[in-house]
Amino acid sequence: MAHGVSKTPSPADIERERRLAEALRANLRKRKAQARDSKAETPPKD
Secondary structure (H helix, E strand, C coil), rough: CCCCCCCCCCHHHHHHHHHHHHHHHHHHHHHHHHHHCCCCCCCCCC
């Protein structure tokens, strides 16, 4: 049984999702910056 799918998400769920999205965006920015900085030294291994 899926829990709380048809119900509206609680404020706590909304907050958790928002924090998660922010963390992902910040992480992506950091990785892009690091990739830019280290591109001259080492080829990207993805």
